[in-house]
Amino acid sequence: MYNIIMYAIQFGIAVGSIFNEKLRKMWRGEQEAVQVLRDKLEPDARYVWFHAASLGEFEQGRPLIEQIRKDYPQYKILLTFFSPSGYEVRKNYEGADIITYLPIDTVGNARRFLRTVRPVMAFFIKYEFWYNYLHILQHRGIPAYSVSSIFRPDQIFFKWYGSSYGRVLRCFTRFFVQNEESKELLGRLGISDTMVVGDTRFDRVLQIKEASKQLPLVEKFVNGGAADRKKVFVAGSSWQPDEEIFLKYFNEHEDWKLIIAPHVIGEDHLKTILSLIRDKKVVRYTQGTEEDVAEADVLIIDCFGLLSSIYHYGDVAYVGGGFGVGIHNVLEAAVWDMPVLFGPNNKHFAEAQGLLRDGGGFEIFDLESFSLLMNRFAADKEYRNACGCLAGAYVQSLAGATNKVLSNVKL
Structure with a gap:
C-alpha cells in the first residue's frame, strides 16, 4: 500500500508540475537529483547524509551539520530536501558539499539514489520516515539516526491500522527524541534504542543570537x-x-x-497592514532614511532575513500564526530575554508550551486578552523584565542537544 501511495504522489507531482511552479521545481529537482550526485560526488570521499523536508527541519539539523563539519573535516556533507521552500532558500548553503532534492520514496528511486551516493551514515530530521530509503540503509548496514523527533499517540504508528507502516521505525539505529513521552511511545512498539536529548533548535537560536546583525536603521x-x-x-x-x-x-x-515583520511580504498584504493603522507615522524598511525612521511610530520590515536580529531591539515580542495553522518560531524571540505573546493554536508546539509553563510566554485569544497583558507590561517594567528573563532562561536550560547527539554517534 505504501509503495502504491508513493507512485500516486509521484504521478500527482508530475501532473501538477504542468500547472504549478512550486511543483514544477520539485519535479525537475527530483528528476535531476541522481545526475547532480554523479556530477558532484568525489569518488573517494565519505559522505554523511542529512535529510530535511523543508526549511524548518533544516534549521533543526543545521547545528549538527556545522559541528560535524568543524570537528570531523574528513567527512563530506550531503544535504537533501523534499520541499522547494527548503531547497530554493538553502541551495547555496556553504555548510554542505552537495545539496539536492530527494526523489520520492519509491523502491527504484531509493535504490538508484543510495547506489550512487553510498553514505557512511544518515540523519533524518524530526518527522522524516522514508520507508524504502530506510529499509535499504538498514539492509546495507548503514547507520540511520532520527534527530529531534517527537511522537504523539495520534500518529499513525500507534494506531491499529498503522502497524505495517510502523515497521519503518525499526530501521533506525537510534532515536534522539525531544521528550519522555516520545521515548515511552516508542517503547510500546518494542523500540528501546532511544535517547531524550531535546530539540536542536535551542542550539540553533543561540547560534543565531551570537551571529546577529547590527541594524543601524532599526x-x-x-x-x-x-x-x-x-x-x-x-x-x-x-x-x-x-x-x-x-x-x-x-x-x-x-x-x-x-516593528512589524509580516510573514507574507507582498504589496497586497502590506497595503492591508497600512489600512489598519490610524494616526501613526509609518515607514517601510526598504524605503526609509535615518531621518524618516527616527520620527516614525511604526516600522514595517518589507524584506526577508532580518527578523532574528530585529528581535534584539524589542521589549515585548509577538509571534504570529497562532490564529491559523500554528505559531511560528517563538524561540528566536525568547532567546533575547523578553516576554513572547502568541495566539491559541500552540498546543502541538512544545516550545510554546514550555514558555507558557515557565512564565516567559503568554497566550492571547482576542483584543481584550492582548490589552490586559500589554497594559501590565507597559505599567510594570519589573514584571516585564522578569518575564523576559524567564523566557531567556527557558531557552538556555534546554540547549545542548547537538553535543548529546554527537557524543552518541560513531563518527
Whole structure:
C-alpha cells in the first residue's frame, strides 16, 4: 500500500508540475537529483547524509551539520530536501558539499539514489520516515539516526491500522527524541534504542543570537526622535488575524513603538497592514532614511532575513500564526530575554508550551486578552523584565542537544 501511495504522489507531482511552479521545481529537482550526485560526488570521499523536508527541519539539523563539519573535516556533507521552500532558500548553503532534492520514496528511486551516493551514515530530521530509503540503509548496514523527533499517540504508528507502516521505525539505529513521552511511545512498539536529548533548535537560536546583525536603521527607529526612549513591540511572522488584534491596541496607545515583520511580504498584504493603522507615522524598511525612521511610530520590515536580529531591539515580542495553522518560531524571540505573546493554536508546539509553563510566554485569544497583558507590561517594567528573563532562561536550560547527539554517534 505504501509503495502504491508513493507512485500516486509521484504521478500527482508530475501532473501538477504542468500547472504549478512550486511543483514544477520539485519535479525537475527530483528528476535531476541522481545526475547532480554523479556530477558532484568525489569518488573517494565519505559522505554523511542529512535529510530535511523543508526549511524548518533544516534549521533543526543545521547545528549538527556545522559541528560535524568543524570537528570531523574528513567527512563530506550531503544535504537533501523534499520541499522547494527548503531547497530554493538553502541551495547555496556553504555548510554542505552537495545539496539536492530527494526523489520520492519509491523502491527504484531509493535504490538508484543510495547506489550512487553510498553514505557512511544518515540523519533524518524530526518527522522524516522514508520507508524504502530506510529499509535499504538498514539492509546495507548503514547507520540511520532520527534527530529531534517527537511522537504523539495520534500518529499513525500507534494506531491499529498503522502497524505495517510502523515497521519503518525499526530501521533506525537510534532515536534522539525531544521528550519522555516520545521515548515511552516508542517503547510500546518494542523500540528501546532511544535517547531524550531535546530539540536542536535551542542550539540553533543561540547560534543565531551570537551571529546577529547590527541594524543601524532599526537602531535609529528605536532610539531616535524622542527625549525618552519608548518601549518597542516586535511582531514577527504576523498574519492578518494577528495584525487586526495588535494594531487595534496600538492605534489607541502612544507609549510604544511598533516593528512589524509580516510573514507574507507582498504589496497586497502590506497595503492591508497600512489600512489598519490610524494616526501613526509609518515607514517601510526598504524605503526609509535615518531621518524618516527616527520620527516614525511604526516600522514595517518589507524584506526577508532580518527578523532574528530585529528581535534584539524589542521589549515585548509577538509571534504570529497562532490564529491559523500554528505559531511560528517563538524561540528566536525568547532567546533575547523578553516576554513572547502568541495566539491559541500552540498546543502541538512544545516550545510554546514550555514558555507558557515557565512564565516567559503568554497566550492571547482576542483584543481584550492582548490589552490586559500589554497594559501590565507597559505599567510594570519589573514584571516585564522578569518575564523576559524567564523566557531567556527557558531557552538556555534546554540547549545542548547537538553535543548529546554527537557524543552518541560513531563518527
